[in-house]
Amino acid sequence: MQVSASDVPELTRSLAAALDGGAAVWPVPEAGLPGSPIDVDDRVALVVETSGSTDAPKRVLLSADALTASADATHDALGSTGQWLLALPGHYIAGAQVIVRGLVAGTPTVALPSGAFDPAAFAEASARMLDHVPHYTSLVPTQLARLLDAAERDAFVGAALRSFDAVLVGGQALAPAIADRADAAGVRIVRTYGSSETAGGCVYDGRPIGDTRIRFVDGRIELSGSSLADGYLDDPARTAAAFIAERGTRWYRTGDLGELDEATGRLRVRGRADDVMISGGVKVVLGEVERAVRRLDGFDTAVVVAVPDAEWGERAVVVVPGGVGDEASDLARLREVTDASGLGPAARPVRLVVAEPWPVLASGKPDRRAITTLAADA
Structure with a gap:
């Protein structure tokens, strides 16, 4: 019932x-x-x-x-x-x-x-x-x-x-x-x-x-x-x-x-199997990019999605709630942290998008489908 x-x-x-x-x-x-x-x-x-x-x-x-x-x-x-x-x-x-x-x-x-x-x-x-x-x-x-x-x-x-x-x-x-x-x-x-x-x-x-x-x-x-x-x-x-x-x-x-994890024997979740993009012929797990981005102060709620790109096929875009980021000053920092994580050039974010209001589901999780649409239209 x-x-x-x-x-x-x-x-x-x-x-x-x-x-x-x-x-x-x-x-x-x-x-x-x-x-x-x-x-x-x-x-x-x-x-x-x-x-x-x-x-x-x-x-x-x-x-x-x-x-x-x-x-x-x-x-x-x-x-x-x-x-x-x-x-x-x-x-x-x-x-x-x-x-x-x-x-x-x-x-x-x-x-x-x-x-x-x-x-x-x-x-x-x-x-x-x-x-x-x-x-x-x-x-x-x-x-x-x-x-x-x-x-x-x-x-x-x-x-x-x-x-x-x-x-x-x-x-x-x-x-x-x-x-x-x-x-x-x-x-x-x-x-x-x-x-x-x-x-x-x-x-x-x-x-x-x-x-x-x-x-x-x-x-x-x-x-x-x-x-x-x-x-x-x-x-x-x-x-x-x-x-x-x-x-x-x-x-x-x-x-x-x-x-x-080789050192601890604990499970490490890399990301969603359907969140793997091909950027410049290189497979990139978006969950790993997101994990790297979230190490930056103020970016702990960031979501990383893939958007179409004429040259690379797909590129990563970082989306954050309103009041968190400023593209001019923060995009370079986001690229630096992904490089420092050893993810390679294909993983470097191409844009930072600020979403207001922040799309969420009733469960409190980010609505990734809505965020992907928003990032593609930005």
Whole structure:
């Protein structure tokens, strides 16, 4: 049945029933939708729609076993169960999984009011959490950055952020500058990697949690484990393309390129497999360019996209929110940092575009398709 994600008590009750063998739940952002049946296998507990930041949205089918395995793996990785604060939309996996973790832990989930993220509301909600259990929350990098900004002006926000035993940060790459600020502020962050198809984060700080396994096929990350989804709703072709079985093991073929860091053995995500441009005959992974650019002060939210170029075929363009960059003074710095990262001339940004307003999805992630269109038209 469809449940409004903004109605957290009802969504929580529906998810509890689904985990116990009841009807599957499909959280939707719109309020007031009538409950309707979903024609899915009895083992499915949750239907969650992907954000569609780089591809057409998909409706992912997750079993109660997968959701519970993910929640248990998270608590094992963090050291214990605890109480969770919901700061993300409940119709995306990161938000729904916060509720599931609370149900598995047997603690009431505290939720922020619906609407735009507000650091003051986050601090007020954290003050309502139980005293005798660990406190956890899950954020996207933009939310963490806003909390750190607010903490510099308001000691109450800073104390609230530090009160969490762990702050999971995922959904997109975390800029080193934001991670450094969090560390300096005494905030314990855990970088997560995963997707709706893995019931949320399944790699924490570069290491798999639970029984998750990682492998690489032609540079692309593939994942296996108990938290894998059953597939996609009414889309057998996509299901067959994304989920494969080999020698009794199911693997999910992500859309990301990656490798294991030789020094640490941790997973390093290089970028999206579909975000590889050919510039002057040279393959350039835009995620690596973006990672280099984000090392510059003030560019921790920058997005790098490819645009057509008559001479090179494609060139990289850096797009930032309004008030961040000035092309005349900053483009040279952007080129210097990409050169210093060893990415080569083909990776040098050709333009800096300032976007106002900043295109984002409901999940808080940058809307890369809209940003690419904006960059191409600039």
